[in-house]
Amino acid sequence: MSGHSKWANIKNRKGAQDKKRSEAFTRASKNIMTAIRESGGNSNPESNISLREAIDKARAINMPKENIERLLQRFEERKNNLVSGVFEGFGPFGVPVMIEVETDNKNRILGEIKLIFRDYEGSLGESGSVAFMFKRVGEIELESKLDEESELKLIDEGVKDIKDNLVQTEVNDCKKIGEKIKAMGGRIKKIGLVYQCLNPVRLNDETKLEKILDMIEELEDNDEVINVFAGFDYYVQKN
Numbered sequence: 001m002s003g004h005s006k007w008a009n010i011k012n013r014k015g016a017q018d019k020k021r022s023e024a025f026t027r028a029s030k031n032i033m034t035a036i037r038e039s040g041g042n043s044n045p046e047s048n049i050s051l052r053e054a055i056d057k058a059r060a061i062n063m064p065k066e067n068i069e070r071l072l073q074r075f076e077e078r079k080n081n082l083v084s085g086v087f088e089g090f091g092p093f094g095v096p097v098m099i100e101v102e103t104d105n106k107n108r109i110l111g112e113i114k115l116i117f118r119d120y121e122g123s124l125g126e127s128g129s130v131a132f133m134f135k136r137v138g139e140i141e142l143e144s145k146l147d148e149e150s151e152l153k154l155i156d157e158g159v160k161d162i163k164d165n166l167v168q169t170e171v172n173d174c175k176k177i178g179e180k181i182k183a184m185g186g187r188i189k190k191i192g193l194v195y196q197c198l199n200p201v202r203l204n205d206e207t208k209l210e211k212i213l214d215m216i217e218e219l220e221d222n223d224e225v226i227n228v229f230a231g232f233d234y235y236v237q238k239n
Contacts, residue, residue: 201232
């Protein structure tokens with residue numbers, strides 16, 4: 001999860017239906033790749049239930065069958081050379097950023113990410129330069145908010161925090177809590193491990209907010225970027 005979705009509706013996205021469609025396809029593609037990766041590289045939807053669900057969701061938004069097949073084929077061709085990595089840096093206004101990638105050419109993705117940071121007046125850092133500002137947690141995004149009784153049951157199960165439709169867990173409890181939510185009838189939109197910023201940078205200007213969201217969006221548009229975590233929060237100052 002990118003850690004900025006709650007602010008996305010503030011930003012006035014440019015372009016109309018074609019851009020929205022492209023963004024939806026990009027998200028669906030990443031969900032498919034995540035399902036493959038989390039199953040140990042199993043790209044067969046017949047034996048990978050999570051992948052089958054991701055493909056069904058992609059079809060529900062009318063993603064062409066050819067796109068899905070091309071995605072699976074591309075993974076099979078590259079899987080033996082894929083390596084995972086994390087890049088760290090500071091975006092505009094000193095916002096710390098963590099970027100998870102999966103690539104078959106680390107030098108290429110490094111150059112592409114470095115260019116995006118430069119374009120937004122940020123700077124890519126060395127390993128460890130930003131990581132200490134984040135902690136690893138489990139995060140479950142639900143399709144709708146749980147009722148109070150369900151929330152109390154999850155807290156009894158060890159859930160660390162619940163805000164609206166986001167449930168936060170310890171790293172080792174994420175999968176267990178996810179199963180518990182399903183058993184209670186909850187519908188999960190996304191589940192996984194995220195980097196949570198310990199002291200987010202406070203932005204109080206909508207122009208600044210739009211700039212950091214633009215940067216995150218450009219990073220996420222890269223096929224080899226898996227997740228982007230940006231440490232910021234948005235506050236409107238009251239007169």
